[in-house]
Amino acid sequence: MKIIKVLKGKDRYEVYSGAESFNLLPKLIAEKGLNKNILFVIDKNVIKFHSERIKSVMEKFPGKNNYYIMPSGEKYKSVERYNSILAFLADNNYGRDSLIVAIGGGVTGDIAGFVASTYLRGIQLVQIPTTLLAAVDSSIGGKTGINFLNRKNIVGTFYQPDFVLTDTVFLDSLPEKEIISGTGEIIKYAFLSDRDFYNDVNDSFDSIISLNTKALNRIIPSCIKMKAEIVTEDEQESGLRKILNLGHTFAHAYESYFDFKIKHGNAVAAGIISSLFLSFKKGIINKTSLNYFLNLPSKIDYECPNYLSKSEIINRMLSDKKNREGKIKFILIKNIGEILIEAEADREEIIYAIQNTFIPRSSFNKK
Ligand SMILES: NC(=O)c1ccc[n+]([C@@H]2O[C@H](COP(=O)([O-])OP(=O)(O)OC[C@H]3O[C@@H](n4cnc5c(N)ncnc54)[C@H](O)[C@@H]3O)[C@@H](O)[C@H]2O)c1
DSSP: OEEEEESSGGGOEEEEESTTGGGGHHHHHHHTTOOSEEEEEEEHHHHHHHHHHHHHHHTTOOSOEEEEEEOSSGGGSSHHHHHHHHHHHHHTTOOSSEEEEEEESHHHHHHHHHHHHHGGGOOEEEEEEOSHHIIIIITSSOEEEEEETTEEEEEEEEOOOSEEEEOGGGGGGOOHHHHHHHHHHHHHHHHHSOHHHHHHHHHHHHHHHTTOHHHHHHHHHHHHHHHHHHHHHOTTOSSGGGGGGTTHHHHHHHHHHTTTOSOHHHHHHHHHHHHHHHHHHTTSSOHHHHHHHHTTGGGSOOOOOSOOOHHHHHHHHHTOTTOBTTBOOEEEEEETTEEEEEEOOOHHHHHHHHHHHTSOOTTSOOO
């Protein structure tokens, strides 16, 4: 099992990553002296596939011990669901001496984290990510939140968990489309890191998709380590952390434009492609680099519809919470590990990037 430290000082916490690490939950909670009154917030599909395992671990806790089943889907990251979890805690008389254990993907982790950060002004939290995307990204860094008025993550907090436990055994039941979506965020890390990791992700793409244990045990901790280093440097996203949003300005607009029918990681891959085209259009990379870099994100499929309203997509980007003074901020790629933040672009350049993203690129080496 690998142990990765996140943040410093009193806010420091560990991410434990490895197969079968879930069995260590009671021991870790006891060792860290965390609260014994626990609410497990568990994704519906996770309980469906892993009920025996989860129940056998839950039985080992002596205190108040309930579970709340979180329905599956982005639409449940809502105010209504937030109210419902709060009501469950209040109705069952959970006090300040409580702990929420979130077992699920990014949706469960984000909403359970938001509940933990606000119920009685904050109770303890443990994150147990069960999707690839949550394992490499959303469970680390302390961003919690819900969607509001059809806009993603616009209500939330920065609230660090007491620890994160990533058990790759949970991934065994993950549908392929979710694995591919998680790979979208892994590709983001490939661009943020160095050539060795980039080549590793490129060469291991098929092994990641087929959940090859050796590949996962190498790639997942590397991504966690990268995110841990970045958020340790910049917890509140005032500078460096912004690089984690690579591809996301476009991706959020694409998700919303396609009515969330495109998975987050697929939208991130499309967003990275847009960032590459924008970097090219602005003269930051040349044609050779563009073609080379397009190879990796192009391994992830997304639909290229016949008609696309570029204006509508730009309008959605204009409402992105990362904008300042009404200007859309982009993250551009100069090279692997050389990322430019807060870049601006004119309308014609943005349209070029969007247009080229949705042209099927069969000429690239899609696997
Ligand atoms: N907080 C952050 O820093 C951060 C970062 C990135 C993304 N996010 C958020 O994460 C969310 C996306 O997360 P996600 O991709 O994990 O989606 P998700 O939580 O919706 O999970 C995807 C699907 O997989 C199912 N599932 C989960 N674990 C499973 C398992 N082990 N076996 C079988 N099925 C399983 C779920 O029921 C769901 O249907 C978005 O809401 C996004 O905004 C947050």
